[in-house]
Amino acid sequence: MENGFDLCSPAFVRELMARYGVSFRHEFGQNFLINRAIPERIARAAVGDSDDACVLEIGPGIGTMTRELSRLANTVLAVEIDASLIPVLEYTLSDCENVTVLNRDFMKCPLDELTRSAFGGREYRVCANLPYYITTPIIMKLLEESDGRLRSVTVMVQTEVAARLTAAPGTADYGAITAAVAYYGRAKRLFAVSPGSFMPAPKVTSTVVSIEIYSPEERPVRPIDEETMFRVISSAFGQRRKTLPNAISAGFPEISKSDAADILASLGYDPRVRGEALAVPDFARIADAISERRGQAAV
Ligand code: SAM
Numbered sequence: 001m002e003n004g005f006d007l008c009s010p011a012f013v014r015e016l017m018a019r020y021g022v023s024f025r026h027e028f029g030q031n032f033l034i035n036r037a038i039p040e041r042i043a044r045a046a047v048g049d050s051d052d053a054c055v056l057e058i059g060p061g062i063g064t065m066t067r068e069l070s071r072l073a074n075t076v077l078a079v080e081i082d083a084s085l086i087p088v089l090e091y092t093l094s095d096c097e098n099v100t101v102l103n104r105d106f107m108k109c110p111l112d113e114l115t116r117s118a119f120g121g122r123e124y125r126v127c128a129n130l131p132y133y134i135t136t137p138i139i140m141k142l143l144e145e146s147d148g149r150l151r152s153v154t155v156m157v158q159t160e161v162a163a164r165l166t167a168a169p170g171t172a173d174y175g176a177i178t179a180a181v182a183y184y185g186r187a188k189r190l191f192a193v194s195p196g197s198f199m200p201a202p203k204v205t206s207t208v209v210s211i212e213i214y215s216p217e218e219r220p221v222r223p224i225d226e227e228t229m230f231r232v233i234s235s236a237f238g239q240r241r242k243t244l245p246n247a248i249s250a251g252f253p254e255i256s257k258s259d260a261a262d263i264l265a266s267l268g269y270d271p272r273v274r275g276e277a278l279a280v281p282d283f284a285r286i287a288d289a290i291s292e293r294r295g296q297a298a299v
Pocket of ligand 1: 028029030031032033058059060061062063064065079080081082104105107128129130131132134
């Protein structure tokens, strides 16, 4: 216990919440960490060896992991949607001078605006015990809005989601989110966390995942048009039971099934191939062929 804030003690947390008149809000995915070993372990994984890291935390809750981040990092920005937790955070983080708390919905904050005001032009990392109701949209927002300053994303998610984020092509867990993550960075599973580590305990097991974000130059492919590549990916997985020519034609109404089959054949793909067997470089090649065809049609 530091400074009287024993945020991993269920009795202390209950007393604190009663004192501030707040209760756990299921609609915000509130499951607070109470296993003493975990907040520091996640914060260390996020900060790495750096002694001047800037960290954005999404959803500080009552500040359990925020205190660890404050100790290990140079500057911490914590964005919390639940206004009723702000007075609690003012109290539990009162001795953490390098932490700024904002009462905002992360999904409504442009990442660039948020991080420039807190970190200037410096690079930063994201660390979060993510609310399960909104895990994938938060990860996609981070990846899509990252601009070269975001170095890594270390997040606790449901174990099933961790499996999807890190799956290999051709496996049952491989999907559109896997391909998107593989385009933007390198995802790795770090460790599992049991339901009893949280208050209240969720019904599922959690896993901490880290995504090392590539700079734009390090990405595995450079498609002519990113948007077309993501449309190919979402078509391929949106229509999982269809073969790829049918799925592409469904996702690109201007391309007939036979034209889609011709495009794939010209690239050497078997017409019976399914999206889940393809990796990011395959999606980029198909997207480039579609972009080039579009360019020729416009001439
Ligand atoms: N970090 C704390 C911990 O580990 O004990 C709390 C984690 S709890 C799983 C998720 C937190 O995210 C809650 O505090 C919740 O209110 C907050 N949250 C949920 N949706 C949010 C959003 N859209 N923007 C910011 N915070 C959000």
